[in-house]
Amino acid sequence: MDSVLSEDPVALKILIAGGFGVGKTTLVGSVSEIKPLRTEEVLSDRGIGIDDLDGVEAKNTTTVAMDFGRITIRDGLVVYLFGTPGQERFWFMWDELSYGALGAVVIADTRRLTDCFPSVDYFEQRGTPFVVAVNCFDGAARHSVDDVRIALDLDDDVPVMLCDVRRRASAKEVMIALVEHSLRTLTSAN
C-alpha cells in the first residue's frame, strides 16, 4: 500500500464556483499560484456539425479563461483548483471539471445571493460535496450563516462559513473545511 501510494502521483481537483465578480479569482490566488487556463470549448464541443464556419469572418469561438491554481502538498500529491465561470451557459465545462472532483467551494455574496443558486443546485444534483463560503465584502450587510443557510435552503450537513477571500488564512480555512467535509461524506458513506 505504501509503495503504491508513493509511486502513483495523486492529483485532486477542487472547483471554485459562484457568480460573476464574487471572488473566485481572489480565492484561488490567495492559496496558490494562479494562472489563466484557456479553453475554446464552445466551438469544439457544441459547434460540431451545426456551425458552418465557411466564409464567416466574425469570431466564432468563445475563449473562456478559467482560473487555475496548484497546491503541492508533497511530491506526488497535488491539489488543483479550477475557478469556473458561474453562468449556466458554462455548465458543459463544469461537467468535466466535477467528474472525480474532491469537492467544490461555492462563494456567495449576500448582496447578490441568487447568483450562487445555480452552483448550489448543480452540486446538490451531482452529489458533489461542497461548502458555501460567504465572502464578506466591505459594505455588505453581515448576515449570519444561519440566515444564508435558510436563504439557500441547504441541507444541515453542508458547511456554511464567513470568509474574506483576500486573506490567505481565511481562504485556507475555506479549503480545509471543504476537504474535511469531503472526508466526512466519504466516511459516512462507508
Add this chain to the structure above:
Amino acid sequence: MSDSPRWFDEDAGPVVRPYALIRGRTRSSGDTFDLVASVRAIGESPGELGPEQQLILRAARSPISVADLAVELDLPVGVVRVLLGDLRDQGLISVTSPSAGGARSNERILKEVINGLRAL
C-alpha cells in the same frame, strides 16, 4: 521585439489560429484526457514532429498535468488534447488518469491534504 513587423501585434490575434495547428480537428483520438491527468514523455522523439508537439515532449520529461501543459504552451486545452492524442498514438507519451488511483475515496490521502493545507 522592436524589429518584428508591427501588424503582428496582439490585436491581430495569433498568426496561426490554434485550430490550424491541429488541422481543424476538435477531438483527440481515443479517450479524452482529464485536465489533471499526468503526462510523461516516453520513447525516442522522431525528428518530424511539429514545434508544439516537441514543446510538449520537452515539458513532459517529468510528469506534468494536461492543464499545466496548456498553460505552459499558452494554448487552449482543446488544442493540447488533440496534440496529446497524436503523441499517444505514436507511443511518445504515457498518460496516467487521476481516477485510476481512486484518490477521491482514499481517507488517508484526504487527511494528508488537510494537514498539508494547514501547513501552507
